[in-house]
Amino acid sequence: AQSVTQLDSHVSVSEGTPVLLRCNYSSSYSPSLFWYVQHPNKGLQLLLKYTSAATLVKGINGFEAEFKKSETSFHLTKPSAHMSDAAEYFCVVSDGYGGATNKLIFGTGTLLAVQP
Amino acid sequence: EAGVTQSPTHLIKTRGQQATLRCSPISGHTSVYWYQQALGLGLQFLLWYDEGEERNRGNFPPRFSGRQFPNYSSELNVNALELEDSALYLCASSGETGVNTEAFFGQGTRLTVV
Numbered sequence: 001a002q003s004v005t006q007l008d009s010h011v012s013v014s015e016g017t018p019v020l021l022r023c024n025y026s027s028s029y030s031p032s033l034f035w036y037v038q039h040p041n042k043g044l045q046l047l048l049k050y051t052s053a054a055t056l057v058k059g060i061n062g063f064e065a066e067f068k069k070s071e072t073s074f075h076l077t078k079p080s081a082h083m084s085d086a087a088e089y090f091c092v093v094s095d096g097y098g099g100a101t102n103k104l105i106f107g108t109g110t111l112l113a114v115q116p
Numbered sequence: 117e118a119g120v121t122q123s124p125t126h127l128i129k130t131r132g133q134q135a136t137l138r139c140s141p142i143s144g145h146t147s148v149y150w151y152q153q154a155l156g157l158g159l160q161f162l163l164w165y166d167e168g169e170e171r172n173r174g175n176f177p178p179r180f181s182g183r184q185f186p187n188y189s190s191e192l193n194v195n196a197l198e199l200e201d202s203a204l205y206l207c208a209s210s211g212e213t214g215v216n217t218e219a220f221f222g223q224g225t226r227l228t229v230v
Contacts, residue, residue, distance in 0.1 A: 034218070043120070043206065044221040090159065103149070103172055104208075104219060106159035 002027045002093045006107035014115045019063075019078040021110045023091030026072065032094035033074045034104070035065055039087045047089075050074060061085070086114045118143065120222035122207050128228045129197050137192040137225045141209030147171075148190040149210075149219055150182060154203035162205075165190055197229045 007022040025031055033050040048059025055067045061084075065076045074091060091107040121140045129135050141148050150162040161174040165184035173180075179195040188209075194201055204226050208219035 036221075041223075043223045044208075046218055046220075049218060103161045103164055103174070105161070106151070108158040 002031060002105050004091050004093045004105055004107040006091050006110050008110050009108065010111045010113070012113040012115060013081045015083055016080050019081045019085065019112065021076040021089050021112065023074045023076065023107060024072050025074060025093050027093060033067065034092040034094070035059065035063070035076050036090045036092055037087045038090065044090065081114045083114050083116065086112055120207055120209050120220055122222040122225050124225060125223065126226045128230060130230055131197055131199060133197050135194045135197055135227055137205050137227070139190045139207030139222060141188050142211070142220055145209035145211040146188050147210045148184055148188065149208040150192050151206045151208070152203045153206060159206070163192065199229050202227060202229045
């Protein structure tokens with residue numbers, strides 16, 4: 001069964017410094033992986049997704065993630081943090097191999113704080 | 117284009133009552149998913165409906181149920197409410213099934229059980 005582990009529950013960075021949010025996954029199949037962001041009092045928004053086309057995936061707002069099969073990781077990065085990046089970030093694996101179950105398995109989330 | 121809409125935004129119920137939450141998917145989407153986001157527990161998969169049928173459910177008791185209507189909107193019903201059912205309930209929709217499915221989320225319904 002698929003699972004996902006977000007290694008940090010809280011990350012704090014200064015504005016203008018790099019962001020690294022770590023995610024490891026477990027999957028019996030070739031996984032589909034996503035990063036979602038949830039700003040306070042708002043719904044979840046897709047940042048990016050890995051669909052096996054390329055290991056380095058670029059998303060919105062300058063975020064990107066690299067799929068590393070050997071490390072079973074899908075870490076999210078951004079070169080320079082902005083105050084508006086403060087939010088909760090969820091790493092997600094799809095349990096939908098062949099469309100059989102089609103559910104998204106969410107990590108427990110990483111709360112990103114950006115200090116001025 | 118309208119996104120996924122959920123109603124009500126807030127709901128307060130007492131223990132033992134029933135709660136009904138509603139979700140309208142993005143136009144053209146046939147799949148609806150329900151998730152529970154309880155404090156300290158992260159996002160837990162509840163139910164998946166597609167083309168009017170329940171396709172999968174998460175590890176929740178039978179008092180959590182729902183349905184999908186012919187127009188693909190969906191209801192989540194929670195019977196015999198317990199205090200620990202207090203959570204943000206998120207609905208998502210997608211227009212395709214399969215491994216690379218992207219889900220679009222609504223703003224959620226905040227259920228408080230007192």
